[in-house]
Every structure is written in structure tokens, then in C-alpha cells.
Amino acid sequence: MTISDQPQACDVAIIGGGAAGTLAAIGVLRAATAALRVVIVEPQLPLGRGVAYATRHPEHLLNVPAGKMSGFPDRPDDFLDYLVEQRAFPQLQRDALARTFVPRLHYAGYLRRRLQQAVDASPAQLDVRAGRVVALERHADGVVLQLDSGQPLLAGRVALCSGNALRPLPARGAGAVAAGKRVEAWDFDAVRGIPTNADVAIVGSGLSMADSVVSLAAAGHKGHVHVLSRHALLPLPHAAGPAADYDPQPLLAMPLRQRLRMLRRHAAEAALRGIPWQNVMERIRPLGQALWQSLTPDDQRRFLRHVVRYWDVHRHRIAVPVHAQLMELRRQGRLHLHRGRLETVVAEGACVHLVALDPRRCPFQLDVQCVINATGVEMRAQAMRNPLLQQLLGSGIARPGPHGIGVDSSADGSLLDAEGVADARIRVVGSLRIGTLWESLAIPELRVQADDVAHRFV
Template identity: 35%
Template sequence: MTENPRRVAVVGAGASGALTAAQLLRRAALAGVPLDVRLIDRAPAPGRGAAYATTADHHLLNVPAGRMSAFADAPDDFVHWLARRAPGVHTAADHVPRRLYGAYLGEVLAAAEARAGAARLHRVDDRVVSARRAGEGMSLRLGTGRRLDADAVVLALGTFPPDNAWAPGRLRRSPRFVADPWAPGALRGLPEHQDLLLLGTGLTMIDVALVLARPGRRVHAVSRHGLVPRPHAATALPPARPPQVDPAAGLPGVRRALLAHVSACRRTHGDWRVGIDSLRPVTAALWQGLSPADRIRFQTEDRRLWDVHRHRAAPATARAFAAAVAEGWITVGPGELADAAPTGDGVRVRLRDGRALTVGAVLNCTGPQADVRRVPDPLVAVLLGAGLAEPDDLGQGFRTDALGRVRPADGSPPAPLWTLGALRRGSLLESTAIPEIRAQAGEVAGDILAGAG
């Protein structure tokens, strides 16, 4: 008698969903385990998501190609894929267009499907709007009203659209407000010969500003700190050993130790980036060792400075941005929105320092919504409302165990529900880059196939 396949629903087909599905198929094939993987998303192609759906060649990966393999046990896989696609064009040190990485993830998943043995992959062109326990498994309700039952569910939801609660109501209702610059077609139809205002000065701002900047138009970018992501080094840097830091010393002690370590790396290697990059293996442990009060303090006092040094821009992107600033096409600095009033042909903006601007449109470049309690996703709301999940201490994701299994609010045995990526950021601090996501995808797949559901 043929064994019934284990049914796994992966909700979301972006990078984290594609990597999880590929890991499930690979591991099931190696173990000879029958598996039925349902990959649920309305996206036209797997592996793209918001980050890798862009078609602009100047939207580059923020990590060199040599560190972007889909599999930790095959670190050169992406570089070899690039070489097969375009021999001699890209090296492991290059920051390649993000659209190429999206295509790569799609082929990774297709290859895993082709070699899956008794495992099967099914694409479901729909979205999940609700979930509940059903015996030992889960029952999902889709946007079309259909029900899908599964023995295990993986939430691979990626990042969420930016928050716009900060914007005055009359601005939010105006067609001259771009609530999410990554939404399909969001940048089309902007006034050609008027200045623009971008709220937020992170990596999203850089990408958007470079699309919009041109002679005859000034793109203003402001944020509370006015800090812009630092560039990656133009050439590969040597590795350094991570420091030994005791989080029990509290946030002030950790700060002092890390600053001393980065300074020592700069003296030894000539670049502060060596010190920052060496923290990757110990970041989660340091974060988890801090008290809840220290984590909150880090968020308010240190997070922005950490982000601009840790999440850097590709060298070519940074050079293009600096050139546009030098030309006067882009201005960037500190500033907070006090009011914005749409007019007949633009938006009249007042900043808290008294400055006034008239622009053709205001664009929300503040980055993804970080508070899981405020995301406009019906599935997240249902899971929180039913107690199948609870926010972490900072509200930046779901509370999970070490392998990504979602913990219920009442402390009862968990549902067969896992997550990875952005929904684990509150407990790991760093959880949105491919090196972290590919490791999590492997852990989740292994836990599910071990029969933990």
C-alpha cells in the first residue's frame, strides 16, 4: 500500500517560500519520503517577492554573489549559475542585478521539483486569509473561499508594505501620495517636471531616488536622523573572528565591547566593515541575551546607526547615488513631516524645523512595516486573534522556538505552524538576508520532515 504523503502548505512564494519549498523537496527526495508541497501565492513566478521582482538593472543585490547561494552546503551554487548563464560576466565579488537572483531562485525550485522523487510540488494561485487547527493539522481558507488542509504550514510571508499611519489623512487619500513604492506601477504617472519628496533615507530610498532623479527634477529625501546606508567595500575584505561579548553586561557593556572590536578591526585591517561583518555569527545570541528593556533601548537609541552600517549599499549603487547628490538631483538630510496639504497641482509640505516645500508627490520610503500587530494582512490578524501566534517582546514578529515553530499565546502545545524570515526578526534581530533565510529554511524543512508536526 502506498504511504499517504505528508501535506505541507508553504504560504508565500517569495525568496523564503521558494527556499523552503526547495529544501522540503530536496530532503524528502534524499529520505525517500512521500511529500505533497502546496506553494500558495498570487505571484506569477516563485522566488521573486518584492525584493527580486524588480526589472531594473541598477537595482543590485546588497550582498556579493559569492554569499548568495540558495544552499549553505553548496556555497558557489549561485556563482556557478551566473557562469552558466553568462560566462565570464560576473564574479563572486560582484553585486549583480536583483532580477537575476529572482530568476535563479525560480530555477532552484524547478530543479528541486524535477529531482523530488516521491515528493510533489503544486502551485496554488491564491492567498491564505484564515487558518485554524483541524485535528493534528491545520485548515486554511483561501481568498477564493476554497479550503485547503495540511499536516504542516510554513508562513513565508516576507516583509510587509510600509506603514503610512504617520501621513495626514488628506495626504493618504491623495493620488499624489505613493503609499508603497514597490507596489506594481507605483512609480508610473508621477509628474515629470516637479520635485518629489521621499520620506525615509534607507535602502528603499536609494533605489527609488535613483529611478526618479534626473535633470530638471530634484528629489528630496528626509528622515528623522537623515542617515544613509554606508557603501560596501569596493574589494573583498579579509574575515575576522567574532568577539567574545557577554550580553549579561547589559546594553552599555555590549556597546563598549563592540565598538572596541570594530575599532581594533579597523586598525588591523584598515576597514570598519571587517568588524561589523564578523558579528554575523554571534548577533542572534547577543540579541537574545539582552534584557527586554535593553532590546527596547537598542531599538530607540541604536537601531538606525546599526542598520546603516550593517545593511549597506552595493558599491556601484552608492557611487551612482553620490553622483546624483553631487549634481544636485538628490538632496538628503534630517527632517520630519509636520503637515502635508495636497493642492491642485502638487503637495505643500511643512517640516518640523519650519522648512516648506512644494512637490509633485510624496513617496513613502520608510521601509517595511515592522510591527506585526499593525500589518494589513488578514491571516496575521486571524492567527494573533485566535492565539495560534503571539507577538514577540517588541511586536516585530511571532514568538517561535529555535527552529521557527510558532508558539501559541496561552503556552499550550503549538500548532504545526512554522515561520521564517521577517516574522522572526524580533527574536533574532537579523532575519531578512539570504544567508539567514536559507539556514532557517533548512531548519524548518528538517523539523517538519522529522515528524514534529
């Protein structure tokens, strides 16, 4: 690989070098049979990190056991093979390692290793540009990408893998709170840098909150941690036990309410047989996208309004050791859970005052020294503060996805313009497809999409 600052034309341009972009590049390189030129444009090097795998801290664990984290649909044990090759956990036998929730920091290294191997074995050439794509124009002879350096790049085909954006803190006054008193959960070093005796409020109770809590604990934090969210639902853990054996296919023909009743029934029946509810959810894991797409638009809106947070905590579970750590901090009286909607955030002297409304719309206040924004992934493309997405939407090259979530794409991932016309030269991979697919953030979805794009581009 070479880091290139010179303008050039290319056969394939990949916008974004996180997990999705790196997997797409590996797929193209492996599929290539001729001397193609492939360019990845990514502002935050090294490749393979993105948001999820940027952490360098060992307390941040994968939320899925190592044996299920392969980056390639045709090589289900590939990540496990990598860990064994690297002797990352020499004390563990292969079977035990497959069941282990390993630190996330290993995953970016895995992706880069497989990328380098693909480069070495491919007739194609890979260049990496340290920069950001700020605009895109379609021409008869290709797609022109404008980089923040001012240099254009002409590409025959483009994979849009721009990754995740953090929601802003949803409260009046939040923007006026100084850095240090207001920290983003995805800024892992800043979270670790919070004074150990400070009382902290974390806004949001999902996966980013769990990362923040374990970071604070690893840094020796002794203060109180207040978690504030609208539903006050903590992430739930994985569980061992027998596999559930019911047929999930009939769920696809049911409306939303009936599906929920049926899943509760399956969970109750499984419990009588000693099968945890987590394994009931595992049975619908391969159907996540089909379950979303088979809902009517009205039922999709009901899901987003009433069900989404319950789906998240049951479907997107956390590593067992992380859940145990959260429960122990609650038992010690150091982790406090508050249900409410955040209204205002005001810094005054050494304190940050948060005012929220409880479910009865009665105000209550939390006084802390620092607030962490852990509100999670922004799903609305217009709100992502991404110059490229703003330009695509503003020019009509793209349109918002269903319910305003992500950008719209066809069944094969082709970008749809404002008139609903697909451009097969531009394919969307990953979180921007969430409106059409819903399940489009995790490695099982990314590896399939990246593989599909590679074979369509080469």
C-alpha cells in the same frame, strides 16, 4: 509544477511564495523520500519574487556580492554556479563575478530554476495555488487553511512564510493624496513613471530610498529629490580590504552600552591597521541573532529606541555602485537630505506639501509634485494589514513577538499561541520571526530557517 484551483489535502502547505517560501519548498522537495504532496499558496506569481526580488529593472542591485548569495547553507557557491551556468555575465571571470553586485532580477530566476530542478528530482509533488490564505484553524487531523477563493485546504504541516509588509506613510492626510502624487517605493514601475521634471520627496532614507533614487535616475529624472527621515542617515557601502581578526564572542556577555563602546574600539584599532570598519561589522555577522537574544528586554528596548537606525546603516549596507550614485547626485545638488519627523501631507493643485518638525521641533515645509513612501518594513504584526495575521492574533492561535514585533515563535520556529504553547505543525520562517531573532530578513537567515523547516517536516 502545476497551477491548481481545486481543493485538496496536502502533507505540507507553504503560505507565501517569495524567497522564504520558495526556499522552504525546495528544502522539502529535496528532503522528501516519499510521495508527499506540497502546496504553495501565493497571490503574486511567479514564485521567488516577493518584495525584494520582484523588480525587473537592472539598476536594482543585490546588496551583497554574488559569491555570498547562495540560497543553501550546504552549497555556498550555488548562486554563483547558477550565474555561470546561465552565462549571465560572460565578460566576467568567475572570481570577478563573485565580487560583483549583480542586478536583483537574476535572483528570482535562480530560485525558480532550483525549485524546478528540485521538483524534477523529488518523489514529492508540488502544486502552486494563486491565492491568499485569509484564516487558519487547528484541528486534531491537521491545519485547515481558508483561501480567499472560499476553498479550504487541509495540511498536515504549515510553513508560515508570508514575507514583508510596507509601513504606511506616517503623516496626517497621507491617505487623501491621490495615486500618482503618492507612490509606494516597492511599486518599482510607478516610481519609474514619475514625470522626469517633477520635484520628489522620499520619506525614509534606507534601502527602499536607494532603490527609488536609482529608479528615478534610470528613467532620466531631472528634478530635485528631497529625502526626509528622522535621523537623515543614508545607507553606507561595502568596502574591500583585510578581514578583521578580533574575537566577537565576548560581546555576547556585555550589556548594550558596553557592546557599542567595544565595537567602536575595534573599529578604531582596525583603522590604524588599514582595515575598514565594514570588515569589523562582518565579524559579528554570524552572531546577529545571538547578539539580540543575549540582550536583556530592557536593553532590547533601548536598542529599538536609540540604536536601531545606526545599526541598520552600518550592518545592512548597499552595493558600492549604488552608494556612489547617491553621492554623485548629492554633489550635483540634486539629492537633498533633511532631518525631521513628518507631520502632515497635503495635496493642493499640482503640488504636494509636506510639513515636518526638525530636531528642535521647529516646523519646515517641502513643496514637491510627488511623495514616495520609503519608510521600510512594517515590524508590528497587528499593523501589517494581513487578514491571516489579524485572524491568528485575534483568535489567539498566535501572539505578537517580543516588543510587539512580528509573531512569537519558539527556538525551533514553532508558532506560539496566546498562552505561549508551541504548535510544531506550524513553523514560522523569515520576517515574522524578527521579534525573537532580529536578524531574520536576509538570505543568510532565510536559507538556514528554510533548511531547518524542511528537515523537521519530512
